[in-house]
Amino acid sequence: MEADLQAHVAFFLSGKASTPNLDTIDRLNLRPALFAGYRDLTRLRYDFPLILLKDESGSPCVESLSGLIDGILDKIARGPDGDRIRKHVLRLEQHIRAQAATGKEGKLSALWDKAAKELGKNDKPVADSLARARANLKVDGEVVDCNGGMPYQLIGHVWALTQTQRARRFGEVADRLIIKLSEILQADFANSNAGRSAANLKRTFGSGPMDKFDFDVMSKLLSKSAPKENLSKNRKKRIEKLLTTLKTQQFFPSPHSTSKPYVFAFESCSEAIKAYRERLPKAIELSKAVAIAELEVRGEYSEAKHDRLFESFGESGLDPRDMALFPDYLARIHAEQLPGGELGSLTEIMSLNLPIKVLVQTDDVIEESPISNGHLAFALRSRQLARMALGMAGVFVVQAPASSLFQLRDKIVRGLDCSGPALFSIFSGVVGGHEQLPPYLIGAAALEARVFPAFTMDPGAGDDWASRFSLAINPQPELDWPTHRIVHEDANCQSVCEEHPFTLIDFVACDSRYSKYFAVVPKAHWRDWLADAGSVIARDKRGDIDRIDSVPSVLLVDPENRLHKAVVTEKIIREARRCLSMWNSLQELGGIHNSHAERLLARERSAWEESAKAIAVASVPAVAVPSPAAPAVAEAAPAELTTEQSSDEAYIETPRCASCNECIQINDKMFAYDGNKQAYIKDINAGTYAQLVEAAENCQVAIIHPGKPRNLNEAGLDELIKRAEAFM
Numbered sequence: 001m002e003a004d005l006q007a008h009v010a011f012f013l014s015g016k017a018s019t020p021n022l023d024t025i026d027r028l029n030l031r032p033a034l035f036a037g038y039r040d041l042t043r044l045r046y047d048f049p050l051i052l053l054k055d056e057s058g059s060p061c062v063e064s065l066s067g068l069i070d071g072i073l074d075k076i077a078r079g080p081d082g083d084r085i086r087k088h089v090l091r092l093e094q095h096i097r098a099q100a101a102t103g104k105e106g107k108l109s110a111l112w113d114k115a116a117k118e119l120g121k122n123d124k125p126v127a128d129s130l131a132r133a134r135a136n137l138k139v140d141g142e143v144v145d146c147n148g149g150m151p152y153q154l155i156g157h158v159w160a161l162t163q164t165q166r167a168r169r170f171g172e173v174a175d176r177l178i179i180k181l182s183e184i185l186q187a188d189f190a191n192s193n194a195g196r197s198a199a200n201l202k203r204t205f206g207s208g209p210m211d212k213f214d215f216d217v218m219s220k221l222l223s224k225s226a227p228k229e230n231l232s233k234n235r236k237k238r239i240e241k242l243l244t245t246l247k248t249q250q251f252f253p254s255p256h257s258t259s260k261p262y263v264f265a266f267e268s269c270s271e272a273i274k275a276y277r278e279r280l281p282k283a284i285e286l287s288k289a290v291a292i293a294e295l296e297v298r299g300e301y302s303e304a305k306h307d308r309l310f311e312s313f314g315e316s317g318l319d320p321r322d323m324a325l326f327p328d329y330l331a332r333i334h335a336e337q338l339p340g341g342e343l344g345s346l347t348e349i350m351s352l353n354l355p356i357k358v359l360v361q362t363d364d365v366i367e368e369s370p371i372s373n374g375h376l377a378f379a380l381r382s383r384q385l386a387r388m389a390l391g392m393a394g395v396f397v398v399q400a401p402a403s404s405l406f407q408l409r410d411k412i413v414r415g416l417d418c419s420g421p422a423l424f425s426i427f428s429g430v431v432g433g434h435e436q437l438p439p440y441l442i443g444a445a446a447l448e449a450r451v452f453p454a455f456t457m458d459p460g461a462g463d464d465w466a467s468r469f470s471l472a473i474n475p476q477p478e479l480d481w482p483t484h485r486i487v488h489e490d491a492n493c494q495s496v497c498e499e500h501p502f503t504l505i506d507f508v509a510c511d512s513r514y515s516k517y518f519a520v521v522p523k524a525h526w527r528d529w530l531a532d533a534g535s536v537i538a539r540d541k542r543g544d545i546d547r548i549d550s551v552p553s554v555l556l557v558d559p560e561n562r563l564h565k566a567v568v569t570e571k572i573i574r575e576a577r578r579c580l581s582m583w584n585s586l587q588e589l590g591g592i593h594n595s596h597a598e599r600l601l602a603r604e605r606s607a608w609e610e611s612a613k614a615i616a617v618a619s620v621p622a623v624a625v626p627s628p629a630a631p632a633v634a635e636a637a638p639a640e641l642t643t644e645q646s647s648d649e650a651y652i653e654t655p656r657c658a659s660c661n662e663c664i665q666i667n668d669k670m671f672a673y674d675g676n677k678q679a680y681i682k683d684i685n686a687g688t689y690a691q692l693v694e695a696a697e698n699c700q701v702a703i704i705h706p707g708k709p710r711n712l713n714e715a716g717l718d719e720l721i722k723r724a725e726a727f728m
Contacts, residue, residue: 004525008551008567011519015569021525025556025566026515029436032445032506033555033563034484041438042098045090047406048440049100050150051108052157053141061161062154062409063139065100065108069093072136081129088129092119100145101438109140146440148363148430151402152332155359155412155424156265162417163264163327167252170325173290174246178256180297181239181246188231234303239296245289250282251326265330269345272331272356284314287322320353320419328355328416335362335381349421350392357415357422360385363431365452366508376575378504379451382425383582389423390457390469390589396422397457400473401429401443404454407473411456418460427452437510448475448482449507450583455590471590478592478665480580481534486555488563490713491523498715499688500555501534504576505568509554518566521553526565528718533568535716537576550719602700605658650692650707654680657703663695671695684710693720696727 007019017023038044047064069089077086095115096108104111116134120127144153231239247256254261262279266272288310295301331349333342338360349356365379382399389397396415400408405426415422429442446452454473461467476482481501490496508514521530531550552573556564588594652663652671657678663671664679670687671679689709696704706724709717 004527005529005551008521008529011567012551012570012573015517015571017519021522022519022567023522024515025509025518025520025564026512028520028564029559030520030556030564030566031437031510032502033486033488033557034500034502034506035437035441035445035510036557036561038441041440042094042101045093046440047403049097049143049145050154050406051139051141051143052153053139060409061158061413062406063141064406065093065096065143068108068137068139069133072133075136076132084125085129085132088119088126089133091126092116092130092133095119096143100143103145103147105143107140108143109137111143112137146402146429146438146443148361148428148439151361151405151424151426151428152359154405155357155416155426156330156332158409158412159265159328159330159357159416162413166325166327170252171254174249174252174254174256177290177293177297178243178246181243181293184231184239184296185236185243188236191230235296235301238292238301242289242293242296245285246293249286251279251286262327264327265332267331268333268337269331269342269349269356269358272329272358273345273348273354276329276354276356280317283323283326284318287318287325288313290325323355324419326355328357330357330359332359332361335360335385338381338385346423347388350389350395350423353394353420355420357424359424359426362425362427362452363429365427365446366511366514376571378508378575378579379582382427382452385423385425386455389425392421394420394459395457396420396459397425397455398423399425399452399456400454401427401447401452403429403440403443404447404473408454408456411458414458420459445502445507445510448502449504450474450481450579451504451507453583453586455586465589466591469589471586471592477587477590480538480583494713496713496715499690500532503534503537504579505533505552505554505572508572508575509556509566514572517569517572518554520556520564520566523565530565530567531716531719533573533576535719537573537580540573540577598700601658601660605700648708650681650684651705652680653703653705654678656701658701660700662698662700663704666695666698667691679704689714689720690716693724696724702727 003019004021007017007022010016010018011022045066047066049065051063051065051068053061053063069092073086073089077083077089092112092115095118096111099111099115112134116127116130120130142153142157144150247254248259249257250259250262252261262275264275266275291313292301292306292310295306333346338346346358346360348354349358362382365382367378386397386399389395389399396418398408398411398415405412412424415424427443427446429439429446443452447454453471456470456473458468458470471477479501481503483499483501485497486500487495487497509518529550530553533552533554536550536552552568553565554568556566558564584593591597654674655678659673659677659679664673667687670681670683670691672682674680689706689711692704692706696702696706705727707728709720714720
């Protein structure tokens with residue numbers, strides 16, 4: 001056993017296996033144990049594939065296939081045939097999902113009809129069910145799965161719809177102004193000598209017996225009776241120029257213009273900036289034309305007042321309200337381009353508040369650092385990008401893996417429709433050493449492992465971080481790592497249920513490029529010192545880094561779902577600590593475990609306790625002598641303070657609870673608040689001993705006492721009991 005411990009510690013420190021009892025994982029096709037239930041995603045119901053819907057009034061711009069199917073089933077899966085219809089339609093959904101996973105693209109209607117034809121062939125009940133469902137399919141659109149092209153397809157689709165809406169709004173304004181300005185010129189011409197000439201009167205008379213009219217006499221009569229005031233030369237020239245500007249603009253498609261509209265989607269930030277600069281004078285001219293035209297059609301333009309005002313119009317550029325009139329620019333780049341000039345261009349866009357939306361797609365978040373000698377710095381570019389974007393006050397930011405984009409669709413719409421810059425930092429999950437795993441699963445795992453956390457920053461949502469910044473979409477955002485339950489059989493074929501965190505280490509373990517940092521330990525050599533890697537990192541976070549009495553390991557499964565345990569090297573543990581530190585910083589921005597708030601709470605609690613002590617001392621009588629008229633009776637202490645608690649039982653000193661929410665956030669079924677909002681143990685069997693110990697360690701006033709474990713089969717009890725001794 002001592003030799004095993006030395007070998008495991010040696011691999012942890014050096015990455016070199018010194019015993020045949022350690023084997024590399026590269027040939028075993030292992031994946032994290034929590035992936036065991038996700039071998040075939042096409043058999044599961046989840047957000048993908050997505051349907052990019054056409055622009056219909058009141059309709060969303062994107063929907064999930066599952067969501068559409070559920071809506072249809074709510075209408076038709078009723079009565080005695082309900083179960084049969086539901087079963088058949090869900091089979092159709094699975095068939096379409098499987099087709100999308102193989103790269104099949106096209107309209108939902110086409111994929112639906114093809115799948116229905118195959119499934120309903122020679123099966124009348126199936127054909128009937130699918131025909132009923134098809135009759136209730138009221139929308140259509142492109143079907144896209146979670147792959148490398150999906151982020152741009154989705155964001156480009158939503159962006160195009162926002163531009164269509166802006167074009168519609170501008171078209172309504174421009175058409176109205178063109179008609180009104182044209183009417184002013186027409187009225188002026190009709191009031192002129194040329195307009196009242198006999199030839200013009202005859203030309204505008206229309207069809208009919210013209211020999212009955214004397215146009216010369218009509219012209220003389222109109223010349224005598226018509227008002228003498230015409231448009232001034234300056235106003236006429238101004239209106240003609242306004243009409244020319246409105247009709248020849250190239251920012252939106254227009255039936256009045258023969259010029260080709262500008263393109264607003266680019267493959268780089270530098271191209272987008274160049275186009276914006278070149279078109280800015282035209283944008284200023286068009287914006288000024290709209291403003292002047294509005295005054296002209298209302299008859300409110302005053303040359304004495306407005307000429308000088310509009311001479312300087314746009315000298316400092318256009319403010320956000322003026323820019324909201326125009327299309328936004330969209331730039332798509334890959335994270336690999338950022339180390340070059342693109343990073344400077346992106347910085348310029350965000351710092352100057354340019355109306356450019358930028359999609360930065362990251363395909364690999366655990367590539368090695370540019371520094372040689374195997375130096376690791378996972379998610380380096382995305383972390384730099386996040387820090388830079390959050391430092392810009394006016395930038396709308398969405399960071400998320402592609403697997404979460406459907407959940408963030410409302411934020412995407414809001415970001416693309418805002419008047420300033422917006423950054424969409426998206427991890428696709430399509431490149432790297434995950435050849436056997438679908439991009440959706442890799443993206444979701446990166447989110448769980450805090451490697452690529454999701455957050456949104458909406459400058460227009462409020463004036464403070466609490467209003468603008470959100471981590472809500474992350475799983476269990478209040479924890480360092482999300483925890484999940486793993487059920488497996490032990491050596492005695494007994495079912496064992498354990499809570500395990502999903503960390504960066506689990507994420508890296510499924511990447512074949514990093515198999516050298518893991519070594520499988522044969523089951524016969526599993527020992528108590530093989531601690532869960534997440535627990536080791538948590539211990540290190542508390543300051544016990546120098547103590548090496550356990551070796552970090554992860555649980556993996558092979559293609560037959562047999563459980564394996566692999567030792568992890570110190571280099572990966574170090575990277576996990578760095579990842580956790582970045583996540584903790586984001587938590588603080590999101591108001592979770594904020595150090596400033598916790599320090600203030602501690603000071604207020606200390607002041608409250610001192611005040612309570614002072615009041616208690618002041619209330620004690622100077623001489624405590626019993627009255628001779630009545631026998632002295634000792635006052636009974638509150639039951640909760642005098643009742644002796646067994647050190648074997650878990651309990652909370654409820655009256656001392658400071659209502660900090662720490663234990664409730666760990667497990668709200670085990671812990672609860674009483675009527676005074678003070679914590680007590682509601683159901684000791686609703687959680688694990690590990691959660692009891694964690695709650696005791698996190699408690700700000702140290703009032704939680706874990707007692708002894710009730711489930712002697714729980715993993716890692718030796719370490720947990722040692723940690724609990726401090727609270728006995």
